[in-house]
Amino acid sequence: MxxxxxxxxxxxxxxxxxxxxxxxxxxxxxxxxxxxxxxxxxxxxxxxxxxxxxxxxxxxxxxxxxxxxxxxxxxxxxxxxxxxxxxxxxxxxxxxxxxxxxxxxxxxxxxxxxxxxxxxxxxxxxxxxxxxxxxxxxxxxPVAVLTVSESTIYGRFGFAAAAMSGQLKIDVRRGRWSGPCPDGRIDFITRERFREIAPELHDRVRLDQPGEIEMPVGHWDRFAGTRPDAEKPERLRAVQYTDTEGALRGVALYAYEENDDDFARSKVQIHRLIAETPDAYAALWRFLLELDLVAELTASEQSVEEPVLWMISDRRAAHLWVGDHQWVRILDVPAALAARRYPASGRIALEVTDPLGIAAGRWLLDIDAAGEATVSADVPDDVPVVRLGVTELSAVYLGSVSLATLAAAGRVEADDGVAAAALLSWPVPARLSFWY
Ligand SMILES: CC(C)(COP(=O)(O)OP(=O)(O)OC[C@H]1O[C@@H](n2cnc3c(N)ncnc32)[C@H](O)[C@@H]1OP(=O)(O)O)[C@@H](O)C(=O)NCCC(=O)NCCS
Structure with a gap:
């Protein structure tokens, strides 16, 4: 600790x-x-x-x-x-x-x-x-996070959905694989081996994915069915991807749901897919999309811009349902804003209100050419101002919810909402791959 x-x-x-x-x-x-x-x-x-x-x-x-x-x-x-x-x-x-x-x-x-x-x-x-x-x-x-049973509870405490999650359903007969076919290999592994290698892979990739957190203790055993209280662990199958050098680059865990009326129309649900490289990502998704006897593949807690959507022959073979997932609540505005990077240089003043009084204040966010920010309470008069609540600041913090959208929704007031939105955005959509 x-x-x-x-x-x-x-x-x-x-x-x-x-x-x-x-x-x-x-x-x-x-x-x-x-x-x-x-x-x-x-x-x-x-x-x-x-x-x-x-x-x-x-x-x-x-x-x-x-x-x-x-x-x-x-x-x-x-x-x-x-x-x-x-x-x-x-x-x-x-x-x-x-x-x-x-x-x-x-x-x-x-x-x-x-x-x-x-x-x-x-x-x-x-x-x-x-x-x-x-x-x-x-x-x-500096920050609090949670996943929620009901989306109506936590906004009043300053939390906002900052990372959405995509529930993906693909008709695999319709959406044929059109992505790359990497040269590494896929092999079946035991659930115990998955349990052994998945934590390190998650730790190697999680920092590049805004919205992820460290895996809570106990979750890996729950996923892998290696807890004594696991329900139907025998349904789980696991595979790994190793690249042409023999290095482990990805794993996937999935389960079948057999269709007794038509064996060729079974379903597969992906429980976890962790890929460290684009090759691992392509190889694992391709493997899962090309499983024989399967007509439908589902996967929860995916990115809302999952690259696999661009790796199938027919985009309409995929249905994506988007919901709120990782809720964020900023507690220390200067520490939180200085911790992340930004896509462009610029300066804005943020006037933050907080119903609980914890994060209220007025700050200058000054971003240099490298996208690094300094945050100070010394705010000059000539800087464009954004007035918003801590809930709205928390919503845009991970770069996926646009400040311009919140301005259009009447939830923030900005001298130049589009410019501020561009500064606070980030090209990788925020995602959290599990519940906690
Ligand atoms: C959600 C739960 C924890 C709320 O506890 P509670 O003690 O009844 O909540 P409080 O009385 O402190 O309510 C605080 C505020 O939240 C509101 N609120 C509480 N539960 C709410 C709900 N489910 N939906 C919308 N608003 C809710 C209250 O109206 C109150 O609003 P206000 O103070 O702005 O007037 C409780 O209903 C519960 O245990 N639900 C089942 C389990 C669950 O879903 N837990 C949340 C896991 S993320």
């Missing part, structure tokens, strides 16, 4: 959040990762909150072994018949968010947010979220 991650993990609870919850006779507590009994109660509350069944012993122990880096918060109602099971849960940990320019910025990833139906809509989430955002900011974490 980095110093920042440890500071975030071990930081005290927010006094205001404790006080507000205390006024309702509710107690906000940190759950120690080593306290197995308390952690298991906490996890059962999460399952209940997400409409899952009561967790089994196997699921509980598989989870307990993999939660050690998370800061676990629980809200307890001591008057409830089962006072050990929290009525609200909230977890976070420090990860690295990839930002434009092949670099990363520390981010507080937030997950497993639940409030029991018995305690909903009385401000429990608000207390936990505002308290934890203040705490993360105080610990020095």
């Amino acid at each position: 980095t110093d920042l991650a440890a500071r975030h993990h071990d930081g005290p609870l927010d006094d205001d959040a404790r006080r507000v919850l205390g006024e309702q006779e509710l107690e906000l507590r940190l759950v120690a990762n080593t306290d197995e009994t308390a952690a298991r109660h906490w996890n059962q509350a999460v399952a209940r909150g997400f409409l899952d069944s009561e967790l089994t012993e196997v699921q509980q122990s598989a989870w307990f072994e993999r939660q050690t880096q998370r800061r676990l918060l629980g809200v307890y109602d001591t008057a409830a018949p089962d006072p050990d099971r929290p009525v609200a849960t909230f977890a976070s940990w420090v990860t690295e968010l990839s930002v434009p320019g092949g670099r990363g910025i520390p981010a507080a990833a937030i997950s497993t947010v639940t409030v029991a139906p018995t305690h909903r809509r009385r401000g429990v989430l608000r207390s936990m979220m505002t308290g934890e955002l203040r705490r993360a900011h105080a610990a020095g974490v």
Whole structure:
């Protein structure tokens, strides 16, 4: 754990959040990762909150072994018949968010947010979220990120969808492969081998993909079906791509869904595809698109401009459904803006409002010819101004949501919205390849 991650993990609870919850006779507590009994109660509350069944012993122990880096918060109602099971849960940990320019910025990833139906809509989430955002900011974490069950919840706290995800469905009979045919080789590997090599590949590619974060502990085992609580892991197939020099450059994990009425019309779902080179990308997609007995291929959490759309003979063979995916909330404007690169030089003044007061202020964003920014509070009068909320600034942060679009939607006010949009954009569409 980095110093920042440890500071975030071990930081005290927010006094205001404790006080507000205390006024309702509710107690906000940190759950120690080593306290197995308390952690298991906490996890059962999460399952209940997400409409899952009561967790089994196997699921509980598989989870307990993999939660050690998370800061676990629980809200307890001591008057409830089962006072050990929290009525609200909230977890976070420090990860690295990839930002434009092949670099990363520390981010507080937030997950497993639940409030029991018995305690909903009385401000429990608000207390936990505002308290934890203040705490993360105080610990020095510049950005918070999350994926959401409902897109209506988090805008009020300054979060915005900054990376969209594409759900792709390809009629493989119609869209024949028209892309390159690289000379390397594809080989089947075991799920265990996938589990072994995929993390390093993800780490080698993630910084070049704005919107990605480090893979949370436990996710690789879930993908590969190597957790004791994995469901139907035997359905998964894995392949690797090695280039002509014999270097490993990509992996894919997929599953078949057989069509009992017509064996030649089975479906394939891609669970993960990681490619370090264009050759690996082409070879893996080609392999999957040319599988015999398959009529349809689906893949979730893809880029909205997935290159494979340009590698099939008929663009209309592919259907792409786009949804919000990686939500970002800037906590420290100067640190966040200085961390990413920009496509052109220029200067703009940003006047940022924040309903929680954390990131409000007025800054000069000064970008040099190399696309590097300095951010200062010393703002000259002759610089074009953009007035926006922290939600809108967070939306454009990864370079995929255009400030010009937000201006057209009446969500930002800009002296020259198109020029500002050009400065804040980035040519690689932001993408996050999984949920957390
Ligand atoms: C979503 C959830 C955590 C909200 O908790 P809560 O304690 O009822 O929320 P609060 O009472 O603190 O509400 C805070 C604000 O969010 C709003 N809000 C809460 N849940 C909302 C929802 N599902 N959709 C839209 N707005 C919502 C409230 O109206 C309130 O708005 P306001 O303060 O601007 O008036 C809770 O309903 C839940 O556990 N849902 C099921 C699990 C889930 O989806 N969790 C989120 C995972 S990303």
